[in-house]
Amino acid sequence: MTNQTMSLHSDIDPAATRRMAPTPATIDAVVRDYYPHVQRFAHSILNDPDEAEDAAQEAMIAAVNSLEKFRGESSFKTWLYGITLNICRGHLRKKRTRQTVANALTAFQLVMGHQPTPEESAARNESERELWSAVDSLDEGHRMVVILRYVHELPVREIAEIMRLNEGTVHSRLHYARRTLARKLTLKNQHTHFEEGEAEL
Amino acid sequence: MMSLTHTRAREWMEAEVDGLLSAGDRQVLETHLEGCTECRSYMAELQRLEVRLNTSLKHRWPFPQVERGRLVDVNRAVKDSTRGGQMFWRLTYAARPVFELGAVITIMAIMAWVIGSVATGTTLTAENIPGLLPATLTPTPTLTADSSAQVTTCAGVAGAAGAQVRDWPATPNPVIAVIEAGQTVPVIGLYWTEGPVTSDVWVLVSVQEMTGWASNQEIAVAGDCSAVAVYTPATLPQNAMTPPPTPAPTNDTATQVQVSPVPQATGTAAASVGCSVTGLVDTPIYSGPHRSYTVIDTFPTGVTSAAIGWFYGAGYDTFIQINWKGAPGWVPANLDGLAYVGMDGSCSELPFIAVSPLPPTNAPTPTYQPTPDPTATATGVTSLAVCTGTTTFDAMQVLAKPSYASAVLVTLRIGDRVTVLEIYNGGEANVWYRVDTGSVTGWITAIYSLNFDRPCGNIGPTPIPPISVPLDFTFNAPLDIGHSTSFTRALPGDNGDRAHVIAVKLDGIPQGNSDPTYYRTIQLLVECSGNGSTDLRWGYYGNSPLTLACGESINVNMGMGWDSQYYVLQIPPDTGLSVSYEVTITVGAYTGP
Numbered sequence: 001m002t003n004q005t006m007s008l009h010s011d012i013d014p015a016a017t018r019r020m021a022p023t024p025a026t027i028d029a030v031v032r033d034y035y036p037h038v039q040r041f042a043h044s045i046l047n048d049p050d051e052a053e054d055a056a057q058e059a060m061i062a063a064v065n066s067l068e069k070f071r072g073e074s075s076f077k078t079w080l081y082g083i084t085l086n087i088c089r090g091h092l093r094k095k096r097t098r099q100t101v102a103n104a105l106t107a108f109q110l111v112m113g114h115q116p117t118p119e120e121s122a123a124r125n126e127s128e129r130e131l132w133s134a135v136d137s138l139d140e141g142h143r144m145v146v147i148l149r150y151v152h153e154l155p156v157r158e159i160a161e162i163m164r165l166n167e168g169t170v171h172s173r174l175h176y177a178r179r180t181l182a183r184k185l186t187l188k189n190q191h192t193h194f195e196e197g198e199a200e201l
Numbered sequence: 202m203m204s205l206t207h208t209r210a211r212e213w214m215e216a217e218v219d220g221l222l223s224a225g226d227r228q229v230l231e232t233h234l235e236g237c238t239e240c241r242s243y244m245a246e247l248q249r250l251e252v253r254l255n256t257s258l259k260h261r262w263p264f265p266q267v268e269r270g271r272l273v274d275v276n277r278a279v280k281d282s283t284r285g286g287q288m289f290w291r292l293t294y295a296a297r298p299v300f301e302l303g304a305v306i307t308i309m310a311i312m313a314w315v316i317g318s319v320a321t322g323t324t325l326t327a328e329n330i331p332g333l334l335p336a337t338l339t340p341t342p343t344l345t346a347d348s349s350a351q352v353t354t355c356a357g358v359a360g361a362a363g364a365q366v367r368d369w370p371a372t373p374n375p376v377i378a379v380i381e382a383g384q385t386v387p388v389i390g391l392y393w394t395e396g397p398v399t400s401d402v403w404v405l406v407s408v409q410e411m412t413g414w415a416s417n418q419e420i421a422v423a424g425d426c427s428a429v430a431v432y433t434p435a436t437l438p439q440n441a442m443t444p445p446p447t448p449a450p451t452n453d454t455a456t457q458v459q460v461s462p463v464p465q466a467t468g469t470a471a472a473s474v475g476c477s478v479t480g481l482v483d484t485p486i487y488s489g490p491h492r493s494y495t496v497i498d499t500f501p502t503g504v505t506s507a508a509i510g511w512f513y514g515a516g517y518d519t520f521i522q523i524n525w526k527g528a529p530g531w532v533p534a535n536l537d538g539l540a541y542v543g544m545d546g547s548c549s550e551l552p553f554i555a556v557s558p559l560p561p562t563n564a565p566t567p568t569y570q571p572t573p574d575p576t577a578t579a580t581g582v583t584s585l586a587v588c589t590g591t592t593t594f595d596a597m598q599v600l601a602k603p604s605y606a607s608a609v610l611v612t613l614r615i616g617d618r619v620t621v622l623e624i625y626n627g628g629e630a631n632v633w634y635r636v637d638t639g640s641v642t643g644w645i646t647a648i649y650s651l652n653f654d655r656p657c658g659n660i661g662p663t664p665i666p667p668i669s670v671p672l673d674f675t676f677n678a679p680l681d682i683g684h685s686t687s688f689t690r691a692l693p694g695d696n697g698d699r700a701h702v703i704a705v706k707l708d709g710i711p712q713g714n715s716d717p718t719y720y721r722t723i724q725l726l727v728e729c730s731g732n733g734s735t736d737l738r739w740g741y742y743g744n745s746p747l748t749l750a751c752g753e754s755i756n757v758n759m760g761m762g763w764d765s766q767y768y769v770l771q772i773p774p775d776t777g778l779s780v781s782y783e784v785t786i787t788v789g790a791y792t793g794p
Contacts, residue, residue, distance in 0.1 A: 044262040
């Protein structure tokens with residue numbers, strides 16, 4: 001990894017961003033250094049690797065075409081994730097429409113046994129599978145804050161910027177999501193940590 | 202001390218794991234936890250859940266190993282999305298720092314003065330070279346032809362992000378030193394990477410007792426730079442460790458930086474890593490990773506060969522190194538937006554081969570004595586030093602006069618080599634090069650028509666000044682999501698005007714709009730009637746021409762940054778087609794509900 005890569009990852013100096021224009025060199029650097037992050041980000045939101053590639057590419061295009069608008073008020077990565085999230089939301093909306101149609105079609109068919117997705121079979125153990133399943137069952141708003149917080153390790157302030165929420169809302173969504181997850185995991189396994197914690201009373 | 206209720210304490214524990222609790226409140230919470238078993242259990246449960254979420258979820262979405270081919274595709278798509286606006290940025294962004302370099306202008310003025318004197322017999326100054334100087338720039342009237350004898354005090358100041366110094370003036374090359382923000386270093390030379398359609402400028406600096414190249418995007422040049430060397434690819438110093446001609450600053454604490462020598466293009470590359478390339482078309486094999494290297498053989502369609510390395514220059518082109526008949530050769534993976542070879546296997550493992558992006562030239566640079574062309578007016582013509590390049594269009598017509606309506610002297614194929622003799626500037630959509638094809642001398646459009654072998658003298662990075670464009674259409678398109686508007690136009694009949702610039706300007710969209718989630722799409726639909734080839738060529742302002750069949754449409758995401766878009770439609774010369782096109786512009790948004 002070159003020094004240039006490292007300097008980009010350490011986030012672009014706001015003063016330097018005044019010079020940011022979609023020059024070929026800038027595009028090279030942004031795509032090379034940020035595309036993998038953006039693709040992973042999109043994958044975590046969309047849960048579909050192919051669609052994530054499409055969304056990530058759209059996000060890079062949208063970002064580069066708006067590069068001159070980036071003023072360094074947030075970090076570059078936060079700004080880029082914000083764009084990616086919006087694009088992913090568009091994809092999710094379309095996906096929901098497709099899913100509605102698909103559900104209507106499968107309603108006429110026999111309910112098949114649950115086939116684990118490749119990702120589910122990648123889970124290292126039953127406990128991990130349960131946790132993933134519990135996260136999936138959260139509604140979109142709560143699921144997103146959990147993913148931004150725990151997969152991408154973003155602080156509440158940056159999650160708020162990306163999702164255009166205030167920090168209090170993000171915190172309360174995280175709080176609610178954690179309570180929901182703890183409850184779901186408790187119901188699935190009677191010997192969870194929560195009960196152990198209760199037993200210490 | 203139990204100054205908190207259990208409910209309040211839980212809220213604070215939640216805030217603590219989210220990093221939102223103040224130091225004072227944390228102290229109160231810790232005191233509370235010491236005396237509250239139930240709350241300690243709750244905290245322990247919270248922390249266990251934190252650990253589970255932090256570890257398990259990351260495993261679910263591991264960091265992707267993105268194939269290099271995919272990165273190239275994305276890079277291409279992103280650049281394509283902006284290419285239409287590149288003329289805009291060249292004239293606004295790229296030109297700005299260059300023009301700010303008064304020293305660069307000084308050198309250009311010297312060259313203009315010298316060449317202008319030769320060409321016209323009169324004294325040219327920087328101010329009267331069309332498009333060379335913005336009005337705000339201080340002219341340099343004191344220049345004389347022998348000013349190169351002055352002692353240089355030229356210096357570079359690293360920008361706020363510091364400046365990276367490389368052993369070769371190209372982004373992929375190794376960084377050999379970093380200049381701290383604000384630090385000043387002596388400047389020894391300047392270099393334009395390519396021809397007039399690019400604007401990358403590199404500054405050769407002396408740092409830590411060696412020399413290296415910094416991009417002018419990272420370093421500002423100040424002082425009297427009239428005596429610094431202006432390099433061409435032929436005169437570039439091959440060894441970055443050459444002692445600088447000016448005394449290096451003495452810095453006892455400076456650490457010795459190791460410099461990697463640049464391997465030669467013909468060097469032996471590493472063994473194969475399981476990546477292969479297959480010819481999608483009959484592909485030229487070059488001796489180096491640039492089209493100006495010698496073509497050594499042809500890589501036939503359908504043939505597969507192991508890839509042993511790759512090179513991606515500061516421009517657009519990606520080359521793959523293969524072992525061909527016992528010797529290394531380079532095939533283009535992407536050249537001018539066209540794919541030549543397909544890639545398969547673990548190509549992300551391919552080693553990057555740092556080579557000179559351009560071949561060394563040992564031949565002395567000839568000087569060209571331009572002769573005035575009677576077809577062009579004196580004010581619109583700028584003479585060039587010797588300047589060569591290859592064509593980017595197929596079926597490019599060399600015309601007798603700088604006009605699409607002029608007689609066709611000869612038709613060139615893509616990649617044909619020409620020498621540019623003069624530039625005629627008749628406005629942004631009407632700029633022409635007078636070229637020598639080897640058999641005839643005539644005019645070709647200057648709009649993205651050539652890949653230049655080397656910098657072309659005083660035309661510098663902006664050969665085309667921002668002259669008002671004769672627009673075909675101006676849309677007053679408000680920023681309403683879903684807003685769509687379109688127009689249709691028939692191209693002129695078969696009167697020799699076989700290429701057409703479509704200039705579109707969008708007004709009414711606030712350029713200050715900072716919401717990056719809006720986009721504008723331009724759809725171009727071409728309809729034809731009559732007999733003949735149905736494949737038209739089109740490109741963003743003539744660049745990277747692609748095939749567009751009659752009846753086909755293309756969509757271009759215009760983004761929100763640009764207010765003008767230019768396209769060139771080129772109709773094959775052997776056709777009697779009547780062509781019309783329809784342009785539809787739509788405003789959309791990526792935003793969610």
